[in-house]
Amino acid sequence: MSRADDHSPLPGFGLDEERLTLLLDRLRQRGETVAAAESLTAGLVTGLLTSVPGASAVVRGGLVVYGTDLKGSLAGVDTAVLDEHGPVHPEVARRLAEGARRRCGADWGLGLTGVAGPDPQNGLPPGLVHVAVAGADEVTVRTLRLSRSRHGVRAAAVRAALDALGAALDRAPPA
Template sequence: MSNLHHLAGQAVRQALEFGRTVATAESLTAGMVSAVLADTPGASGMLQGGVVAYQNSVKDKVLHVPADLLARVGSVDPDVARAMAAGARTELGADVGLSTTGVAGPDAHDGKPVGRVYIGISTAAGTSAFEYSFTGNRPDIRAAACAAALERLLETLSA
């Protein structure tokens, strides 16, 4: 966990330095990203909130991920990651929306292999998604996804 806390500490410092706020939308990480950010002193100055959107119904109703997109591609998809990040940013009133969706295992999901993860980032300038393929057991994949999300957040805040 220390690497996660190190990344979170850097992200919180960057956000505070530039006066940026962050909101999360998490599926496979189920709140890990926001929890690690909140472990960092100063997080209350930058973390708006987070949505654990484990089920597609929550992705649709709370984050406004289009139901037809979810029906067509499933939950593990770059467009879904982008929509989740944008939904978190707008619904929670943040400068940056950060999302995680993927397959932690032990079984494939929506035709995607175990370890496939998408991280979404949304700012006023636009929304992106990044694809990862992680290996390991369920906790390993969830921790790797959390670290990747924090790295993408740090990169966005530093830009």
């Protein structure tokens, strides 16, 4: 690996180590932690966060819940919600974020679900993504409709989750 690559933990995600470090430093200064439950990103958020030295001080863990059944068994999403809405829905993202927070014992939880493509899934179009952030007093969900390659959809979902966490930190007083 060349020195030019040192600031890009995962090339092509539009995030450099400095940006990730600033986010983790904010959590560290607040004395708070984060965890993620990831479907379409399959651990990429957690992987990026933990690519930064010292991440273990604030990253509690991550759940890869690619299979629908794992959304329930690992992240605690109620099977009735999955039966009613399917695995790609804003309420599922909300429950994933809450489940990550609760199951990993973190102050903040991130939940990501969507259709990366290239084909539709259960009648839903590629590029439909739901990203949620759960804190002690608030859960926010953002829906994205992206027109990109599979990699582009997943990269945008990662960036959206990290941006949403940063915005939630801006709104919430420290724990």
